Amino acid sequence: MALRHAVLAALLGGELSGYQLTKSFDLGVANFWHAQPQQLYAELTRLEKDGLIAGREVVQESRPNKRLFQVTDAGLTELADFTAAAAKPAFIRDDLLVKVQAADHVDTEALIAQLSERAAFAQGKLDLFDKLLRNMRGERTEDEFLRGGDPIGPYLTCLRGLAFERGNRDWCQRTITILRARARSSQQSI
């Protein structure tokens, strides 16, 4: 049951509406978790019912009203308890890897197409994360920010997201190169 804690963690930066939460969880800005809008709205309702967040209505004129939520003291306690408890290891679970696992038995071109797409996607996220990091640290160098910048949590998770996507991109590109080379040499031997 970590979605609730992910939402709590996301709200620590300041109050947000369901819609704004949706945006951050969607664009991968919240690289520490991923969730559908429907899940978020449902979770917000539950969290408020349980008193872990408090919502306030904001009336708007030329757009629908919205509710902004912020973490309560009870919410902070809940997060502290969650942090103290043991974390389960995170496993990879990826369609694309399943396909590559079967590489010897499926069409190489189809595989390469998907790897390219994934590499491009990863590059997109890389660019985004890079921008976010620069934004967070402002004028400071990375070292300066890491030593005393504030808040540090989102910066650290963003660094993990960056490394993950870099790993993704590099592996995809390398795999493409390998598969292409093998395709060429097996053609020659026919």
Added chain:
Amino acid sequence: MALRHAVLAALLGGELSGYQLTKSFDLGVANFWHAQPQQLYAELTRLEKDGLIAGREVVQESRPNKRLFQVTDAGLTELADFTAAAAKPAFIRDDLLVKVQAADHVDTEALIAQLSERAAFAQGKLDLFDKLLRNMRGERTEDEFLRGGDPIGPYLTCLRGLAFERGNRDWCQRTITILRARARSSQQSI
């Protein structure tokens, strides 16, 4: 619905029993997917009913009988179709990252304890993957194996697993260092 394809991909290497499948999916040997034993047994039943795998009973003396499964032609077709279809992007979903996201609001020591544990876990997987890779390529150098070794699929996914766990370990260690340094300097300023 990719568990079925993960199972099919895992069976490509040769026929396996449910129990043997369990082992590989458990130990992270199948780094492309992760699943509980119960899920695997259920999926095997379904796959056999759908004719994508065929099982044969193996009678044993001093241990329970078992059923070995292998992929049928229909199963291979199914895998090919799956490979041709677009893959969804893989998202990180990790308890530990949620905790780090909240780093500014929770106990630093608890966080560091968890990061150390994760780093050790990642190191364990690194060692395992390294051994697996060496096993697969035998006498050959990595380059030789990548150029013509067989099967290549499992080798490629294992490389991804290796890179992922290396990323995990390095990030955990770096994060620990950063958090410790900050804890020290904030103590001095009190």
Added chain:
DNA sequence: CTGTCCATGTAAATGGTTACATGATTTC
């Protein structure tokens, strides 16, 4: 004689995805 490995499941509960629904406003 206790614990681990082999071997296979069922049942209940929780978590996540997909499809559907609504309606005003601003931007192209």
Added chain:
DNA sequence: GAAATCATGTAACCATTTACATGGACAG
């Protein structure tokens, strides 16, 4: 005039986890 953005949900379905169950063989 069409599409995207803001704003919030409900309902049905699928996937995953957790708990429970069984039983012989072998190692310490």
